[in-house]
Each structure stands twice: as structure tokens, then as C-alpha cells.
Amino acid sequence: MRNKIPRVPVREQDPAVRAKNFEEVCYGYNAEEAQMEASRCLGCKKPSCIAQCPVSIQIPQFIYAVEQGNFTEAAAIIAKDSSLPAVCGRVCPQESQCEGSCILGVKGEPVAIGKLERFVADWARENGVRFSDKKEANGHKVAIIGSGPAGLACAADLAKNGYDVTIFEALHEPGGVLQYGIPEFRLPKELVVRTEVENVRSLGVKIETNVVVGRTVTVDSLIEDEGFSAVFIGSGAGLPKFMGIPGENLNGVVSANEFLTRNNLMRAYDPDYDTPIYVGKRVAVVGGGNVAMDAARTALRLGAEVTIVYRRTEKELPARVEEVHHAKQEGIDFKMLTNPVEVLGNEKGWVTGLKCIKMELGEPDESGRRSPVPVPDSEFDIETDVVVMSLGTSPNPLIASTTPGLETNRWKCVVADDNGVTSKAGVFAGGDVVTGAATVILAMGAGRKAAEAIDSYIKSK
Amino acid sequence: MYKIIKKADLTPITTLMEVDAPRMAHSAQPGQFLIVRAHDKGERIPLTICDFDREKGSVTIVTQVVGASSRQICHLNEGDSFTDFAGPLGQPSEFIHKNSKELSEMKFLFIAGGLGTAPVYPQVKFLHSMGAKVDVIIGAKNKDLLIFENEMRSICDNLYICTDDGSYGKKGLVTEMLKELMDSGKTYDQAVAIGPMIMMKFVTLTAKPYNLPLIVSLNTLMVDGTGMCGACRVSVGGKTKFACVDGPEFDAYQVDFDEAMRRQMMYKNIEVEADHKCKIGLH
Ligand SMILES: Cc1cc2nc3c(=O)[nH]c(=O)nc-3n(C[C@H](O)[C@H](O)[C@H](O)COP(=O)(O)OP(=O)(O)OC[C@H]3O[C@@H](n4cnc5c(N)ncnc54)[C@H](O)[C@@H]3O)c2cc1C
Ligand SMILES: Cc1cc2nc3c(=O)[nH]c(=O)nc-3n(C[C@H](O)[C@H](O)[C@H](O)COP(=O)(O)OP(=O)(O)OC[C@H]3O[C@@H](n4cnc5c(N)ncnc54)[C@H](O)[C@@H]3O)c2cc1C
Ligand code: SF4
Ligand code: SF4
Ligand code: FES
Numbered sequence A: 001m002r003n004k005i006p007r008v009p010v011r012e013q014d015p016a017v018r019a020k021n022f023e024e025v026c027y028g029y030n031a032e033e034a035q036m037e038a039s040r041c042l043g044c045k046k047p048s049c050i051a052q053c054p055v056s057i058q059i060p061q062f063i064y065a066v067e068q069g070n071f072t073e074a075a076a077i078i079a080k081d082s083s084l085p086a087v088c089g090r091v092c093p094q095e096s097q098c099e100g101s102c103i104l105g106v107k108g109e110p111v112a113i114g115k116l117e118r119f120v121a122d123w124a125r126e127n128g129v130r131f132s133d134k135k136e137a138n139g140h141k142v143a144i145i146g147s148g149p150a151g152l153a154c155a156a157d158l159a160k161n162g163y164d165v166t167i168f169e170a171l172h173e174p175g176g177v178l179q180y181g182i183p184e185f186r187l188p189k190e191l192v193v194r195t196e197v198e199n200v201r202s203l204g205v206k207i208e209t210n211v212v213v214g215r216t217v218t219v220d221s222l223i224e225d226e227g228f229s230a231v232f233i234g235s236g237a238g239l240p241k242f243m244g245i246p247g248e249n250l251n252g253v254v255s256a257n258e259f260l261t262r263n264n265l266m267r268a269y270d271p272d273y274d275t276p277i278y279v280g281k282r283v284a285v286v287g288g289g290n291v292a293m294d295a296a297r298t299a300l301r302l303g304a305e306v307t308i309v310y311r312r313t314e315k316e317l318p319a320r321v322e323e324v325h326h327a328k329q330e331g332i333d334f335k336m337l338t339n340p341v342e343v344l345g346n347e348k349g350w351v352t353g354l355k356c357i358k359m360e361l362g363e364p365d366e367s368g369r370r371s372p373v374p375v376p377d378s379e380f381d382i383e384t385d386v387v388v389m390s391l392g393t394s395p396n397p398l399i400a401s402t403t404p405g406l407e408t409n410r411w412k413c414v415v416a417d418d419n420g421v422t423s424k425a426g427v428f429a430g431g432d433v434v435t436g437a438a439t440v441i442l443a444m445g446a447g448r449k450a451a452e453a454i455d456s457y458i459k460s461k
Numbered sequence B: 001m002y003k004i005i006k007k008a009d010l011t012p013i014t015t016l017m018e019v020d021a022p023r024m025a026h027s028a029q030p031g032q033f034l035i036v037r038a039h040d041k042g043e044r045i046p047l048t049i050c051d052f053d054r055e056k057g058s059v060t061i062v063t064q065v066v067g068a069s070s071r072q073i074c075h076l077n078e079g080d081s082f083t084d085f086a087g088p089l090g091q092p093s094e095f096i097h098k099n100s101k102e103l104s105e106m107k108f109l110f111i112a113g114g115l116g117t118a119p120v121y122p123q124v125k126f127l128h129s130m131g132a133k134v135d136v137i138i139g140a141k142n143k144d145l146l147i148f149e150n151e152m153r154s155i156c157d158n159l160y161i162c163t164d165d166g167s168y169g170k171k172g173l174v175t176e177m178l179k180e181l182m183d184s185g186k187t188y189d190q191a192v193a194i195g196p197m198i199m200m201k202f203v204t205l206t207a208k209p210y211n212l213p214l215i216v217s218l219n220t221l222m223v224d225g226t227g228m229c230g231a232c233r234v235s236v237g238g239k240t241k242f243a244c245v246d247g248p249e250f251d252a253y254q255v256d257f258d259e260a261m262r263r264q265m266m267y268k269n270i271e272v273e274a275d276h277k278c279k280i281g282l283h
Helices: A031-038 A059-067 A071-081 A085-091 A113-126 A149-160 A189-201 A219-224 A256-263 A290-301 A321-329 A440-459 B022-027 B068-075 B100-104 B114-129 B149-153 B174-183 B197-210 B257-264 B270-282
Strands: A141-145 A164-168 A206-208 A230-233 A253-255 A282-286 A305-309 A333-335 A338-345 A351-364 A370-374 A380-383 A386-389 A427-429 B002-011 B014-020 B033-037 B045-048 B051-053 B058-064 B084-089 B107-113 B133-140 B158-163 B190-194 B214-217 B233-236 B239-242 B249-251
Touching (some): A031 A059, A059 A071, A071 A085, A071 A113, A085 A113, A085 A189, A085 A440, A141 A149, A141 A219, A149 A164, A149 A189, A149 A230, A189 A206, A219 A230, A253 A256, A256 A290, A256 A386, A282 A290, A290 A305, A290 A321, A290 A386, A305 A338, A427 A440, B014 B114, B022 B051, B022 B058, B022 B084, B033 B058, B045 B058, B045 B068, B051 B114, B058 B068, B058 B114, B107 B114, B107 B174, B107 B197, B114 B133, B114 B149, B114 B190, B133 B149, B133 B174, B149 B158, B158 B174, B174 B197, B190 B197, B197 B214, B197 B257, B233 B249
Parallel strands (some): A141 A164, A141 A230, A164 A206, A253 A386, A282 A386, A305 A333, B107 B133, B107 B190
Antiparallel strands (some): A338 A351, A351 A370, A351 A380, B002 B014, B014 B058, B033 B045, B051 B058, B233 B239
């Protein structure tokens, strides 16, 4: 009989305190808590949880090892399928993936798979446990474009398989969104992101930063001049969208990408760093996804009063439940069913407010989704100094436009099949650049699939 | 790391550096820029690629001190290294797509204001090597701030120099020199103005009545320089463009200079602006 205890709660920083610092919100389990939580898992014969994990981590096996106190073994089991467990344990939308289909969730609360994964990864780091088993070098070179989760996962698998792998990254720090997008208080950069990038390096993967593919080199020059047998494109979906409303170029209107990049990649919150960030007294964030929550909670920590403006209702918020919950706890104001129509400014061209219109949910369309429609004559103004536009992103066309023969669709996404195979021989792609903005673990899954496809492509040549 | 293999002070506030960056040297074209970080806590600072040597694998930059980060850059010495040096970025000048036969039949005018002389240099050099006719106007505050005079003289057909205070060349602004040339009946197939935003605005206003085709290179604020953030937004022909990927060069007559100048000051004016808001609150 398994342990019928309730899900072990995880310790978190007090909302009132954490609203003023950039330290991690969630402390994670200690060994005792982890073993206790692990004892809840039924060790299902046909585990439904694994099927919903995009990289198929052997969940019951690693959880059993945790329960037994064999943390090294647990880490080894996870390492077979994931090169970024400390990241995924923190930022995966577990409620709609592994935990969402845990059998215990039917009647009660699912096993805290994510928190257990995080515990194991953190324990491995703290105890210097690393897995760098790899096959003998096979002499083939593979180039990876982008050092986000897709690129890192693809690189790690190929390196384990004996390939000579080089990652080319446009920015000065590897990690992709993990570095420039997701804030420190959800994903510590030095401790977690750097360590996991180092783990990938320790497999022999080379990372060349400051190389903008499409400008510094091209996909074709990598293949033709530099002797790479295959190229994997994992360049993400980094191009910000704006609304196209009047006043959008006033001083004080920024994309979430700019706001978060200044704060995260460039560490604007840390006085030791040179990059400035302008927050003013009040910040309005437009949008309702994870990115909007991150921008809002960052602005709050930088000292602003923050309002989130979203055109549907709370039920439709695309952000993770945990993030919305945290944002509310910290005191962020949510204005639902509200859509900006104009950014207001003073005579010097600085933002003073946001003119909005009230929305209501209309009749369901063909897809069954009720889309928001404006309520006539319901305009009102919100006073604000800064407007952060968080309306989603699309892939940067730089690589596609400099790679003849690489097909893209009308959303500018690179067209690739489930194995990452593109329209161009020897060129593979995966992650956000193929799907549009999605999740860390889906990007990793795509990177791993592509690594397999690259392996068979090179072997069949 | 990207080693500084040569350093020369051109004026008390302007420094030339030749930097070891083989990949960039290999693919750089006139009109493009790069992004540097002087140290691991530094800002990402955009600078024009002023010259490149594909054989040697080096890229030359010229930096003028305007604030903290440009000062840090200028304080680095021969043998030191930049932490980061990314590029080339942006679109190359449009004329590089023309062949030498087309170019050899064309007449160009470059109008360089202050530091703008540095980015003008590789363009003139390229056009000269392709057989085009090139005239250059250089404007500087005074004689001491004039750069690249000799280099430029050896590659252009006519060099016109003016200084604000008359300490060298003709006394006056580049706009006056431009007007003089146009009024004297000179014609050009293409003009290019590079310098401070305000100078480019007035060159544009001056050139307009002459229907002189004019390109400007916009030095907006930038963060990543790859199209990821939108800090470099400018209105061109009523549409929002990202200077780092759509530019930095644009058709001068389409640019909203007033907006561009205001946006460039975004981080300069924070304190002044905070002050301004209080005053508004009072009345
Ligand atoms: C603020 C924010 C919060 C998020 N929160 C979550 C979350 O909680 N949970 C979750 O699962 N997902 C979250 N996501 C989504 C998730 O981060 C992405 O889906 C994931 O990172 C995509 O991985 P990727 O490897 O495809 O691309 P990216 O992570 O975007 O990495 C792409 C890399 O390629 C580089 N690159 C781009 N162009 C070039 C080029 N031309 N040459 C060289 N390099 C290039 C980029 O600089 C970047 O480093 C969030 C995203 C954002 C922006
Ligand atoms: C495409 C491009 C090419 C450039 N080429 C060169 C070059 O070859 N050599 C060179 O010295 N500079 C060049 N610049 C300008 C250079 O990037 C800025 O001077 C630098 O960012 C200022 O940083 P700072 O920290 O020293 O000054 P800050 O302390 O940031 O600012 C000091 C003052 O400079 C203003 N400023 C900030 N950024 C810019 C900017 N981008 N353009 C003009 N003024 C600015 C600020 O508003 C402020 O008034 C270029 C800019 C761009 C976008
Ligand atoms: S990687 Fe994500 S989906 Fe898979 S088990 Fe871990 S938390 Fe769940
Ligand atoms: S479904 Fe839940 S209980 Fe079953 S093995 Fe997976 S985690 Fe354990
Ligand atoms: S500088 Fe970020 S998009 Fe141009």
C-alpha cells in the first residue's frame, strides 16, 4: 500500500518580501520532503505520466530511486532523457504535461513530479554529480544554431553519440530564452542555467557566442566552407509583435523582450552592471502569457506599481496557473476584458497613459473559442509611465532569408516534420523556430528528435 | 576574446582600434555595424564597421566618447581584448549590389558630420575601388576634431572640408556646403549623409528642393542588434522599422527624424523628465 499522505507542500519566499528582490521564489524540496513526496507515487505499470512528458523521462523509476534515497541513481535515470532537468523541474507547465496525467490526480493531487525532478537536479549539482558518458568520436561535425533548449538538447545527444558539435549563438551568453527571457526569480542564471550549459559543454560541445548566423556566417557557408555534415536550426521565435496602435513609438513603450533582456541578459537590476532600464512609477503590461507575467513581476521588483491588461477573462489567461497565482500574491493588478486602443503621451513624447476599451466575450467561433469584442463607448484611460507590449513573438526571418531552399510558412516558421527534417538536405530544425513560441520541454524534445534524424542522415550518406 | 591589435587616438575624444575578429572580417560589407562589450558587465554598444581586412582577419572601429560605455571602450589599450564583438549586423549599403560597370558610371556625394566620417570611409573606399566618382563633404566642430582627412583625400575625387568655427577649411555647416555645391550646378546620382541625427535631419531638408536622392544611416538606441527587442524602432514612410535589421541605412525622405531624435534621448533624459513630470503634477 502506498503512502496516503497529501502532496508535500513546497516552501516559498514570503510574497511581501520577494516582491522586492530577485531571489528565487520557490525554495524546492529538501531530501526528507522529496523522499516523502516520492513515496506517494504508485509506480504504475503503465505510467500515464511518461506519455505526457515530451522527452519521456522514466518518471516512476527516478521517483523510486528518490524514495530509496539513491539520488545519484535518480539523476542518472533523468540524464538519459533530459539535459536540462533543473530547468524543466522549474519551468515546465507540469499541470498540463506529466502531472496533468498522473493517476493520483484523478481523485486527489498528482505527484509533484516537477519539484522532484528539480530536487534531483539541484542535488546532483550541489554534489558535483555529472554524467558525461559518450561514445568514441566519429569524426563528423554538426553545427547547431542557437543555444536555447532546442539547440542544447540536440547538441548534448549528438555529442553523446560521438559527434563533434559546435553551437553558434548570436548573443554573448548561451541559454536562449532561459538566459534573456525567464527572470532570475524563476530560474537562477548563475546557479541553474550556467551549470546546465556547462554540463552540455562537458560533453565536448563547443559554444561560439557572438556569431549571428545569416550575417557572420550562413547555413550554406557552414556546410560548404567549414565542413559541417549537418546543421540544426534552433534559433527560437525571438521577434516581438507590436499592436500597431497610435502612440506605440512614444518613449516608454517597450516590447517584453526588450524589458526582459535589459533586466535578465544585461542584469539591469544589478547596480554593478552598466545597462539601464526605465520603469517609471507605474507600468502597464499588455498580454496574458508567461511572458507578460514575467515582465509584470520584474517591473514590480524594480519598484513599480504594475497592472496587467488582458482582453479576455482570467480563465483564458495563457500563462501557467502557478505564475498567475504568484503574480496576484505579489500584488499585481489584473484588468481583464480590457484592450488598449492608444498609447497616450505628453508634449515631449513620453508615455502618460493607455487608452483602453472594455471587451466582452462574443459568440463562439468555428473553433469553439469565444473571441473578445469591444463594448461600444466604453473607453477609459489608465495612467502609466511605461507600457510593456507582451503580445507574442514570431521567428526572426534572418536565417530563412539567407538560406536558399529553406521553406518557411506564412507565420515565418521554418517548415520541418516531426523529426526536424526541413526542405533543405542536411538542414534540420526544431523548437520555437518551427512551432512558434511554445515551451522549453517541447523545444528540447524537438532537439532530441532532430539529433536522432541527424544521426541517421549522416550514417546513410 | 577579441584582441585589439592596433590603437590610435585620432582626436582627444576619438579613438581608432583595429580588432582581431576573423569571422566578421570575412563577411563584413560597407554600411554594416557591430556590437561590442568592453567588459563582462558592460552594455552592448553599436559601432560602425569602419574598415575590414579579410586577409588579416581584422575589423576597424572608431569610437567617440559620449558617455560611460564609449569611454570604457576608448580606455582599452593595444593588447587588451573586447569581451564581445558581434557582427556584422544590419544591411550592407545598397550600392554593393551593383556591378562595377554600373558603379563606374555613377557619381556619389558623401556628407559626413563629425564622427560620421569614420563610417563614410569604407563606403567611399569601396566605391572608389569600383571606379565610381565620389565627392565628400566633411564637417567638424573645429580642426582638432577633424578625422580621416588624408585617408579620405587619397580615395575621393573632391574633398570639401568645413568647420563650425572656421579653424580649418571653410567656416560653416555641411548643409551650407551642400547648398553651395548644388547651386554651383553639381549633380549626383546618389548622396549619403552620416552623422549626428540632427545633422542628418537638416541635410535632408537642405537636399530636398534639389531632388537629390539621399540615404542616411540611423544611430538609434539598440540592445541586441538582431531584431529581437525593438529598442531601435524608427518610423520610415509611416511604417515602424527596426534599424538594426531593416537598416541602419534608409531613404532620408521617409525618415521621421523628430521621433528618431526623441527616442534616441530616451535614456539621457530620464532625470530631466522625472523633474518635468512633477511640474505637470503641480498645475
Ligand atoms: C519570458 C518568457 C517566459 C517563458 N516561460 C516559460 C515557462 O515558464 N515554461 C516553459 O516551458 N516555457 C516558457 N517560455 C517559452 C520557452 O522559453 C521557449 O519555448 C523555449 O525557450 C524555446 O526554445 P528554443 O531553443 O526553440 O529557442 P530559444 O530559447 O529562443 O533560443 C534560441 C537561441 O537562438 C539564438 N539565435 C537566434 N537567431 C540566431 C542567429 N541568426 N544566429 C545565431 N543564434 C541565433 C537566440 O539568441 C537564442 O539564444 C517562456 C518564454 C519567454 C520569452
Ligand atoms: C548603427 C550604429 C552605428 C554607430 N556607430 C558609431 C561609431 O562608429 N562610433 C561611435 O563612436 N558611435 C557610434 N554609434 C553611437 C554609439 O553606439 C553611442 O555613442 C553609444 O552607444 C553611447 O554609449 P555611452 O554609454 O558611451 O553613452 P550613453 O551614456 O549611453 O549616452 C550618452 C549620450 O549619447 C546618446 N546616445 C546613446 N546612444 C546613442 C546612439 N546610438 N547614437 C547617438 N547617441 C547616442 C545618449 O542619448 C546620450 O546623450 C553608433 C550607433 C548605431 C546605432
Ligand atoms: S521534463 Fe517536464 S514534462 Fe517531463 S517529467 Fe520533467 S517536468 Fe514533467
Ligand atoms: S502516473 Fe503518477 S502515480 Fe503513476 S507512475 Fe506516474 S507519477 Fe507515479
Ligand atoms: S536593437 Fe533590438 S531589435 Fe534592433
